[in-house]
Amino acid sequence: MAGGAPRRSFGGSHGRLGLSLSPGTESRYFRDYYRCLVSHSAYLPLFTSDSPRGVASRFGVVIVRKALGVRTAASTRRKERGQALVELALVLPILLLILMAIIDMGRIYHGYLSVTTAAREGARQASLGRTDEEIRATAILSATPLKADHITVVISPDARLRYSGANIEVKVEYQMAIITPGMQAFFPNPYVVIGKAVMKRE
Template sequence: MRNRLQEQRGAAAVEFAMIIPLLLILVLGIAEFGHAFQVQGTLSAAAREGARVMALQNDPAAARTAVRNAAPTLDPAITNAQIAVTPAACPMTSTGTTNVRVTIEYPMPFLTDFFGVSIELSGTGVMRCSG
């Protein structure tokens, strides 16, 4: 009777050792997905803010500054090279509806190196020129 109980304890330890890597991968995946979801939301909000500033002020430098100021929590921070503003200036005459588009391309580093080094995320904001 006593040997049978010890054998069952050993079987439980082996089963747990087989399941723990799967559980660890699942937890890491959930954490990485949550982080990517948060960063994607931040990028979208920053791009919308940049598009709003560009549409109202018609100044690409101010739009880039607005993007960087709208995403202060990102590490590493967004650089000017990652921000694309098209067109470079809103037309001065309102002959039609011209939209300004601000796109941010951001290589988000993973929290752990388990799934790789980084993943490319992007955020886009579009607004009509002159509000």
């Protein structure tokens, strides 16, 4: 084209992008466009009306906005993961306390069943006229796997009052340690489970 360097039009009289550039400007434009894609936040002003020669590209702005959208989405996902970790840190201790409380309640219930069985076996021996030592030994053995040194066996009435037809009561107590923090507000520590059984002397 006479009087100057030829100009290239993109997509029509005004171009699909609305641009009509000389070869030198075209080269500089696409060089800047590539730089913008590499670091869109630093070179975003290249696609505004403040750019050299007033070059503005709607297409370029759309690309940059999409790139910004990708970065925003990634940032949002990181924030969501961070929020999930914070929520887990808040909820996990509560869940652990609930789990420990369930374990303690299960231990207490198991201890109650054990001492009840022990009391019943001890009362059966008492009804047969066994001595207190034999009654206690049978009750403690029947309370397995409870610790023997935490078991107390109480027999009533006194041996000389256990005549034929008299009711004999055997009470077995077991001291159980509570492991859940804060449970002491609801249960004494150690917690004593008690089993009782009454049988007539034969």
